[in-house]
Amino acid sequence: MAEVPTIRWGIVATGMISSWFVEDLVLDRPDAPVKHIIQAIGSSALEKGQSFVSKYCPNSTPTIYASYEEVYNDPSVDIIYIGTPHAFHKRNCLDAIAAGKPVLCEKSFTINAAEAKEVFKAAADRNVYVHEAMWLRHRPLVHNLRKLLFEKKIIGDVFRSYIDFGMEVDIPSLPSTSRYKDLALGAGSLLDIGLYSLTWAMLTLDAGMPGNSEKPKVQASQTHLHGVEVTSSILLEYPSTGRHGIALSTTMGPGHPNCFGRVSGTGGYVELEGVQPSHPVSFTVFRKDENGEIPVKGETFDFPRVGRGFIYEADNTALDVLAGRKENALVPWSETIRVMELMDEIRRQGGTVYPVDRV
Known part of the structure; x- marks a missing residue:
């Protein structure tokens, strides 16, 4: 049998959602279409990164960085997973895109539709893959x-x-x-x-x-x-x-x-x-x-x-990147924008305003 392709992940943030995602990436799956490697971990402190690796990456030795920028700029990283809170997604995505790295970013993709459009414009300008991690759509x-x-x-x-x-x-x-x-x-x-x-x-x-x-x-x-x-x-x-x-x-x-x-x-x-x-x-x-x-x-x-259920979006994202695609067919950029615009309208009617909405 032909050997399956390999993808090397850079994980940005070491919170709960990142731990769940990594737990699935390291599962032993003989039928997996892609071999997932945890190449690098970015955290706000080395100690947090080390603790994360010891708990969730017991059989691998990823590089641990005390900043996200070092993950984006690591030449050994093929793709970035962003697991930070919503408010940081735009900045994290833009920084990864500037480094030329494909991105799988957790949902909610951004705070509002304007931020999402800014990210996708940057991705289009740099010809970089970006995908919102709405795992339901891959199940x-x-x-x-x-x-x-x-x-x-x-x-x-x-x-x-x-x-x-x-x-x-x-x-x-x-x-x-x-x-x-x-x-x-x-x-x-x-x-x-x-x-x-x-x-x-x-x-x-x-x-x-x-x-x-x-x-x-x-x-x-x-x-x-x-x-x-x-x-x-x-x-x-x-x-x-x-x-x-x-x-x-x-x-x-x-x-x-x-x-x-x-x-x-x-x-x-x-x-x-x-x-x-x-x-x-x-x-x-x-x-x-x-x-x-x-x-x-x-x-x-x-x-x-299987695991927590993240494997389907992880596999599909990896296959997209390996094939040179810039969008995912199940969660294209237009769909992310459609949902973000709906949530903007829901908040407008409901009276929920975030500081970034006023910018």
Whole structure:
């Protein structure tokens, strides 16, 4: 068998999301299409980087840097993964692009659409690959669900989708510097978890391919606590089909523990299952009985996670870069901008303003 290609990652930031991503990169996967190597780690302090490596890279010896710039400029690094808070994404992306490095940047991609457009313009000017790390869009579960919904029409014509993401965060007790409380860091449920609800709604209502989908109308309401948005309720409407999406997010309390969403069609519905919209594991189809009345439980489609589920976006990103592509087909730049513009409008209607919005 031919040897699989190798990609060398530079990891920027050593927080929780970076640790999850790296845990997946180092998994032993005999069938992996790419060999992932953790080449370099960038942290705010060498000690933090060393602690990260000892815990999450036990079988490798990446170079540890006490700055992100050294990771961008390391000639041994093929691609940069950015796991910093939302507010730093624009600067981190621009610095990596200036160094000519391909980028996989965590979501929310930036604070607002203007920042996203600035990043993509820089990438286009330098002919550099950039990809928003919306891992849901790469999951086999999502691909199979969309095929059943829009090609097989397993529940007839889809007309509504309902998604809820709830988690409990004791915002009043947090320090003012917490990313959950500091508006300068993009605090609020929408950019952190509401993005998942919004993405799920769009994935289950958009029959078109990413980058070639209708932009829905949006109506939104938000609630704030101590100046921070803690609940968002979003109604999407697709003018051409009349389809509606209901996307909810809150940091005031948990959502349903097993079923986070439902997609309704003229012939039944599909329940989306998992502890949260960010961690789907299965979906179950309910189709109308022989009389065309009460939906009856049918097949459950299980998709056990491999690791934490980041491997699919990591593999696809690596294959893109190795093939010389500048965008990812599942999350093209236009799709990231479409979602960012929707979130801008949701915040406008809900009254959430970040400092960067005023610049």
